[in-house]
Structures are given as C-alpha cells and as structure tokens.
Amino acid sequence: GVGAAILRALVVLARKEGCTVVRLHAQTHALGFYAKQGFEAVGAEFDEAGIPHRAMELTLEPEPLELE
Numbered sequence: 001g002v003g004a005a006i007l008r009a010l011v012v013l014a015r016k017e018g019c020t021v022v023r024l025h026a027q028t029h030a031l032g033f034y035a036k037q038g039f040e041a042v043g044a045e046f047d048e049a050g051i052p053h054r055a056m057e058l059t060l061e062p063e064p065l066e067l068e
Contacts, residue, residue: 007037015060022060028052 014022025048026034031041039056046053 003033004037007034011037011058011060020060020062022058024056025053026056028054031056 011022022039024034024039026039026041028045031054034056035041037058039058041054041056043055046055
C-alpha cells in the first residue's frame, strides 16, 4: 500500500499545482497498479532502459470551488 499512497499524494500535489494531466512511463508488468489508480495506457509499448514500458495518463478534474 505504500506505493499507492505515494502515488495518491503526488496526484494531490499535481492537482494543487494546477496540473490537468499526469503522465508517466510504466513498466508493462506494473500497468495494473497504475490502472487501479485511474491511469490509462496510451500509445504503443516502447523500450526504456531495456525494459518494456507504456505511457499512461490521468486526467485531473479541477478541485471544486469552496463556497463560504
């Protein structure tokens, strides 16, 4: 659960910084881990450092406005 907690914290930080999309290169054996966190694979598999990868993206919805 540590990896998922770190990833969630990074996504929260990205949203607070105004990012609208988070992109990453996932090793193909880890696609399921990222998919569980809402990421979607995009594009074809590619080699990075001798390891098969896929690009993945998560579109961030804007934070709702707080009404006083």
